[in-house]
Amino acid sequence: MNVARPGRPLGPVSGGLQPPVEEWVQAFRTTVVERLLGGDDPLTLEQVSVWLTARAPHTVQQKAGAAGADRLQSVHSGRGATSVQRMVSGRLVPTRDVVLDLLQLLQDRGCRPDAEALEELWQLHRPALRSRRPDVAEAYDIIDERDAAQTEAAGLRRQVDVLEAEQRRALLDLTRTGLQLLGTHRALAASQKELHDAIDSVASARAKEQQARLHLEAAVDRLDRLKDAYEQMREQAATVQQEAVADRAQWQKRQAALLERLSEAGKALAQAVQNAQDARQELADERRAGEAARRTAQQGQQADLRQADAMTTSQEAASGKDRRQEETAAAHRSLHDAELRHAQAMNVIARLETELRQARTRLQHAQQRLIRADAPLVSMMLGPAGTPGLTPELDEWAPTVVQGWPRNEPAFRGGPLNDQTRHGYLRALRDARVEVLQELKKARRDLKAPLLVRGTAKTLTWLLQHTGDGRWQTITENLTLLHDPQKPFVPTSIPGQMSPALATHPPSAELTEDAVNTYRTCCAQVRSDIRTLAGICAGRPLLPKDT
Numbered sequence: 278m279n280v281a282r283p284g285r286p287l288g289p290v291s292g293g294l295q296p297p298v299e300e301w302v303q304a305f306r307t308t309v310v311e312r313l314l315g316g317d318d319p320l321t322l323e324q325v326s327v328w329l330t331a332r333a334p335h336t337v338q339q340k341a342g343a344a345g346a347d348r349l350q351s352v353h354s355g356r357g358a359t360s361v362q363r364m365v366s367g368r369l370v371p372t373r374d375v376v377l378d379l380l381q382l383l384q385d386r387g388c389r390p391d392a393e394a395l396e397e398l399w400q401l402h403r404p405a406l407r408s409r410r411p412d413v414a415e416a417y418d419i420i421d422e423r424d425a426a427q428t429e430a431a432g433l434r435r436q437v438d439v440l441e442a443e444q445r446r447a448l449l450d451l452t453r454t455g456l457q458l459l460g461t462h463r464a465l466a467a468s469q470k471e472l473h474d475a476i477d478s479v480a481s482a483r484a485k486e487q488q489a490r491l492h493l494e495a496a497v498d499r500l501d502r503l504k505d506a507y508e509q510m511r512e513q514a515a516t517v518q519q520e521a522v523a524d525r526a527q528w529q530k531r532q533a534a535l536l537e538r539l540s541e542a543g544k545a546l547a548q549a550v551q552n553a554q555d556a557r558q559e560l561a562d563e564r565r566a567g568e569a570a571r572r573t574a575q576q577g578q579q580a581d582l583r584q585a586d587a588m589t590t591s592q593e594a595a596s597g598k599d600r601r602q603e604e605t606a607a608a609h610r611s612l613h614d615a616e617l618r619h620a621q622a623m624n625v626i627a628r629l630e631t632e633l634r635q636a637r638t639r640l641q642h643a644q645q646r647l648i649r650a651d652a653p654l655v656s657m658m659l660g661p662a663g664t665p666g667l668t669p670e671l672d673e674w675a676p677t678v679v680q681g682w683p684r685n686e687p688a689f690r691g692g693p694l695n696d697q698t699r700h701g702y703l704r705a706l707r708d709a710r711v712e713v714l715q716e717l718k719k720a721r722r723d724l725k726a727p728l729l730v731r732g733t734a735k736t737l738t739w740l741l742q743h744t745g746d747g748r749w750q751t752i753t754e755n756l757t758l759l760h761d762p763q764k765p766f767v768p769t770s771i772p773g774q775m776s777p778a779l780a781t782h783p784p785s786a787e788l789t790e791d792a793v794n795t796y797r798t799c800c801a802q803v804r805s806d807i808r809t810l811a812g813i814c815a816g817r818p819l820l821p822k823d824t
């Protein structure tokens with residue numbers, strides 16, 4: 278086929294194609310090729326290949342895995358004239374970027390296919406590509422999975438940001454509620470102080486009322502006594518009046534008979550006058566007593582008025598007490614409402630913290646899925662000349678189980694405990710143990726453990742949980758066996774002994790050079806295993822032979 282002459286008919290589709298490839302070629306020719314080579318301004322296949330070549334990437338970043346990058350560049354090839362002819366005949370299935378460039382060319386020329394034709398074209402492209410070029414199709418599947426995982430991770434990050442913002446708002450609401458609660462507590466304290474003052478005022482009013490009641494009772498008793506004296510004086514005055522009336526009647530009856538006895542009658546009359554004067558004097562005394570009783574009654578009425586004033590003061594104090602009790606009840610209700618709002622705010626914060634932890638967990642899972650999705654692509658892109666990845670040798674590698682420790686040493690035969698040779702052996706055991714712990718600390722720093730992860734037990738637990746590698750359990754068991762190597766070779770304390778010379782038991786085993794060498798060999802093996810496993814988990818593996 279002459280690719281340089283426009284308007285020439287397309288050649289036939291190659292025979293013997295697989296069904297997915299044949300369906301793709303028919304859709305590709307109908308949707309893309311015929312639109313490019315036909316119309317008012319047709320193109321030639323050579324012009325199409327020149328346009329595709331111009332849009333192809335020319336530079337490749339040579340980083341770690343350069344061979345893999347070159348191989349990916351080969352995936353984006355297939356833009357020459359021969360490749361275009363093979364696309365049209367069905368002998369070559371183009372990559373996704375080539376198809377996108379051809380669709381962009383159609384759009385630039387104003388003849389882009391409709392959505393249904395594009396959807397059918399893309400549905401047929403992947404099966405045809407997998408049938409003809411399965412490695413490229415697998416690479417596209419991995420890239421799509423990675424893009425989906427990145428999109429999901431970005432969505433989860435946005436959710437985490439929203440939840441953190443809600444948590445900050447909830448904390449702000451909690452702070453405001455705490456301030457309101459503090460103000461309510463202060464108002465309650467002021468109300469309680471006013472209530473105590475009111476109680477003191479009521480107690481003082483009651484004391485004054487009691488004193489007024491005592492004065493009133495004393496005045497009533499005095500008034501009762503005056504009333505009794507007044508009644509007695511009235512009775513005496515009545516008796517005197519009755520006697521005077523009787524004497525006058527008797528005198529009138531006897532006036533005629535006593536005319537003869539004038540002198541005696543005069544005396545009797547003088548006596549009667551004297552008696553009348555006495556009666557008048559007694560009546561005047563009675564009147565003075567009545568005036569005194571009336572003044573006493575007035576004093577009683579004044580006492581009654583003072584008692585009424587005291588009762589009015591007591592009622593006002595009682596009403597003030599009731600009002601303050603109502604204010605105190607209102608303050609209690611406000612305090613209760615504030616506590617309810619505080620509890621609700623705490624519940625909201627707890628719920629937001631739970632959602633935040635769940636979102637972080639989902640984000641971690643998404644990151645793990647992203648790593649798992651990238652791992653096959655990276656391993657496929659890395660060639661023999663690239664940086665070596667995790668080899669089957671590392672996948673099958675396992676730390677060595679410590680053997681030969683603790684040793685069955687002979688019993689202690691006695692002898693001095695302070696000689697230089699024995700001290701050198703104990704120092705060698707301690708130094709070997711310290712070197713293992715230093716290697717574990719280095720692994721902790723390389724794997725970026727949190728600052729709070731300190732100590733051997735916490736570090737091993739974090740490494741096992743963070744990496745998910747069960748080989749750290751073997752490291753833990755080995756370190757447990759190598760713990761406290763000096764114990765059987767040093768004296769042990771005796772409880773209850775105060776004297777330093779009698780406060781210890783002798784060692785239980787004899788410390789020999791073979792025991793020290795065996796322990797140092799075991800520690801060296803554990804250090805090598807820790808270094809190797811930390812390198813595997815950090816993504817920069819170190820084989821046992823490199824240690």
